Structure formats: structure tokens, C-alpha cells
Amino acid sequence: MRADAKKNRDRLLAVAGEVFAEQGADASLRDIARKAGVGLGTLYRHFPTREALLETLLRASFEALAARAGELETSDSADEALVVWMHETTEFTYSQRGIIALMMDAIEDTNSALHASCVMLRAAGTALLTRAQAEGKARDDLNGEELFDLIAALAWLREQPAHAPRADRLFDIIAGAVLTDRADV
Amino acid sequence: MRADAKKNRDRLLAVAGEVFAEQGADASLRDIARKAGVGLGTLYRHFPTREALLETLLRASFEALAARAGELETSDSADEALVVWMHETTEFTYSQRGIIALMMDAIEDTNSALHASCVMLRAAGTALLTRAQAEGKARDDLNGEELFDLIAALAWLREQPAHAPRADRLFDIIAGAVLTDRADV
DNA sequence: ACCTGAACACCGTTCAAGT
């Protein structure tokens, strides 16, 4: 890559990171290009879709979340590990408002730039769920896809301003529904 | 209202009903005006906001759902009544894709045209929940706002194409979390 | 090889001009 191209790309990523964090994942791409001092075509050349831009920005975080699942799998108790990971995953998507809807699409769309990341994330969660189930800590009649749906539902709720004051309660209720022991977490 | 104004209004409502049902609650208002054979300004004159248009279209359905809660309250067992109503409410919002996000905003925004309808709906659900709790059929540590959040989360999930095949399972899991008896519904 | 921005086809919203 030519040096000027790399400079533009880096600048775009830096600005996009700020703008997405501020305005959510549906922020204007035109605005990002403008703030990066770059032509709109340059943004599209480097990142052909919004998903591609987000994927580049968030890949490291997705991988960190998957790695975190591996970590929790060897350290904490099976049920606690699962709940902690559900919580951290929900909080992560909240830090990138609007991304959970894109992730729900991407996980079924092999052409999406976010597809691989989402599949990886779901697999990481599935491993934690399976371990908890093996130890009788999580309900048996639940699979990784359903767990991903529940996390997505929590993440979406978290994004709703009307819901904010009840975020923790709702998390506990749904996490409680996943575990065998019904006591709040 | 002048006869021609009423004709335009009726025409707009008829077309909007079709277009929203087809394309979801975020359909283009310009498109609706065009299809109704009416100037865009006429749409705005009759319905100053998208919410106002939706409210006029859906008020009857909202009221029917609230009435249905009253009906279920006197007929069915408390737990079944609650779950059936949760289901019917979820299905209703699904028939109007995109409306649940607007409802979540509207319930906190007294200025929204949808505010009253949402508050009424939440109150109807709260009554069913309270009865179920009084009979020991629903968990005690839950209030009407939280129930509304759970229904909203289910409604949002229902709208996600990626989730569709698991819609029924997820409903059972969350409805199960509301009830005291953990058995699936 | 890469960048730019005009061009195109859309939005939501407002409002001057018409009947």
C-alpha cells in the first residue's frame, strides 16, 4: 500500500472510531469522510461497506471477547463464567450502539464482513454454555444460537434509553433463565 | 373537516396501512403520499409526525389488546392469561415491524403521539402480572415496566430474520422466566 | 495507484404560492 493510502486509511479508522462511539453504528459515512479530510470515494475504496469498516475497527475487540471466554472457561465456575461473559459481551455491544442489529444480520449472511466475527463470538459463548450444561449449571434445553439470541435481546434493550434504569434487573432475569439455579445472579 | 380533506385523509390512512404492513414502520412518508396521490404537504398537515400517523392507524389495535387483557383477566387462569397476552402482544408488534423501537421511545416521551397507547398497553400487562403474582403464579420481583421490557425484547427478536426459526423457543424461555413454575409453557 | 467530488436517486421537513 502506498504511504499516502495508508495515511488516509489510518485517518479514516481513527475518525470512524470516534464518530461511531459518539453517534452509534449508523453514523453518516459522509460525515466520517469529511471529518477525516478525505474524499468520500476514498472511504469506499478502503472500506466497501459499513460492515467492513466496523469489522476492521472491532475485530480486535471481538477476538478479545472470544479469548476472554477461553480464559473464563479455565478459571471461574461454569455458571459464573457464563454469566460474566454474557455481561461483558452485552456491555461491549452497548459501547458500539447499533451494532447488535448488524450482528444479527451478519451471523446469517456469509457475505457480511462481520460474519466471521459473529460466528466466532457465538462459538465462544456456546463453549461456555456447554460446559455449564455438562456440570448441570445451565438448563439443558438451550443451544448456542438461542444463547446468542438472548444476548442480542439484552444488548438491544440496553440500547433503549427508556430501558436504561432497569438494565441490570433485566440482565439478571434473563441470565437467571439460562441457569439451572433460579436464584438471581 | 371539508369533504375533500376527509377524502385525502382516508386515502392516506388506507395507503399508509398497506405500506407500513409491507415495508415496516420506517417506510418512506414521501412514498406513502405519492401512492395516495396526494401532495407531501397534505400528509404532514393531517399527520405532523410519523407517530401521529401510526397512532391513528393502530389505536384500535392497541385498544383491542388492552381490552383483551381485561377479558383474559376474568376468564383464564392467571398464568395462562399472562402468557397468552404476552404472546398476542408480541405477535401484534411483529405485524407492524419496526414499531417496537418507536414504542420504547414513546413510553418515556409524553409528547409522542404513541405515548398514551403505550402507557395503556403497559398498564394492561401490569394488571395481568399483578393477578398472577397474587396467585403465586408469577415471580414477585418483577414489575410492569420490566414486563414491558421483556415483551419489547421478544418483539425485537421476532423482527430479526436471523432469529425467526427460534422465535417460539425464545418466547417460551422468557415467558418461563416470568412465571413461578419453570416448566415450559 | 490512488484520490476527488460531482452526479444520481433517495430521505424528512418546511413553506410560499396556488385554488
Place this chain on the structure above:
DNA sequence: ACCTGAACACCGTTCAAGT
């Protein structure tokens, strides 16, 4: 009293023209 559609300020996306 009501209607119309141009006008304005935005989108996402593409692509001819420039360096």
C-alpha cells in the same frame, strides 16, 4: 380552508476525471 410541490439539508453509492 386546504392542497401542491419546489426548496433545503441531508443520506448511500457510483464513477469519470484528475494526479
